Amino acid sequence: MNEELTLTILGGVDKDGVPEPVKFMEVSKGEIIGIVGPTGSGKSTLIDDIEQLAQGDTPTGRSILINGKRPDALTRVDPRRKLVAQLSQKMHFLADMTVVDFLHMHARSRGKGPELVNRVIELANTLTGEPISPDHYLTVLSGGQSRSLMTADIAVISDSPVVLIDEIENAGIKKQEALRLLSGEGKIVVVVTHDPVLALMASRRIVIRNGAMVDIITTSREEQDVCGRITQVDNWLLSLRETIRRGEVVEELA
């Protein structure tokens, strides 16, 4: 991961087939990019385009370049070469397997060793309230447990230079810790969010409307200050939630 890495989005068309206003966007290593816009506007579609490294062959007609070049076919499909890891809105597993079997197989599909499996479970358990056991069946995990496991899996097993995150705030997990975990060392992180804390943690954010990228906003100094302040509010809410979870009484307004 020492090499240079840039991700380029070449614009396509909106939901009506009209060319989108933003025709070119380049993202460099270490950047966190937000994607914002109303529900149903096409935020997840943009994430999907990046995940598939679209080459004008998706409904949006967008193209994704890696280091300024079109990726070859194998880079697009082989998980061992995959540049993009994705944490999607899908909160549940459908596979009828135990956690440990699943992780072993996923490590193998990514060309990684079995020693990573326990590390994934340990890390997942730092993000979720109820601990996950290796013998649990995936299908019985709660939404928060599933999401924590997927997050830890991306951080440890997938370990791709580009990480796509879709609405992590809905997951019932410690979102800032999860984002910190995922953004790791020098990765490109693209996060779809309605959450002001996460949106303002990004250095730039793409605005989506009617399926099109309509604007790119650079997070200003003022917004960064706001981000710091609402982070405090957010942490307070989180600590209150933990208090209530533990069955304790909320004493006073801190």
Add this chain to the structure above:
Amino acid sequence: MKLVVLAGTPGSGKTSVLLHTIRSLIKSGKRPAVVKVDCLWTDDDQRFSKLGIPVHVGLAKDMCPDHFTIYNTDAMLEWGASGGSDIVLNETAGLCLRCAPYPDACLAICVIDVTTGPNTPLKVGPLLTTADIVVMTKGDLVSQAEREVFRERVLEVNPGCIMVEANGLTGKGSFELAELVTGGPDVCENMVLRYNPPLAICSLCTGETRVARKHHMGVLRQLDGFMEYRGE
């Protein structure tokens, strides 16, 4: 003339994937025709007709649907050629998973639904293991990790296949599939099947409806795995 045989478990999205692939083929100047084989009933021919290409429906009815497909392969190719097509796409009904209606000189595509879980590739048999291309559908309904585990399982049973992730709703993967179809083999004389079909001709084939064991003849296999021939 090229022959594409598209098989897969029911509800896996064969027709939807094929519709998108045909659009891509037409765009690149090809002249595809479709033969849709089903067991009892289908109205998929109406969906294919909307693309303005020649469509033929074959209903296997009382015949084994895979045998029906194999038996009619020559006829499909002649029908396609007579209508000026250069590719015949045959969507099969393929149900029992014991055999696969793939001739050697065709492009064999198996469509498989990711949401059925990572044990499914182990159950599908020759339909999957002898395919040239395996198309994974409904990947948008599971996590990336689950898709990758599924992919690993498919490669365990068919290490040489090309895998395509497709989405029947959005058309994802159809561009890639159309390119693979265009580069597929040309049909030849005296094609042979890739896989031997099961032991056929039993007393059910000849109309026996009584359940009791004593009425059955042919090559029979018991619950414990013991096999015997009973008959003349």
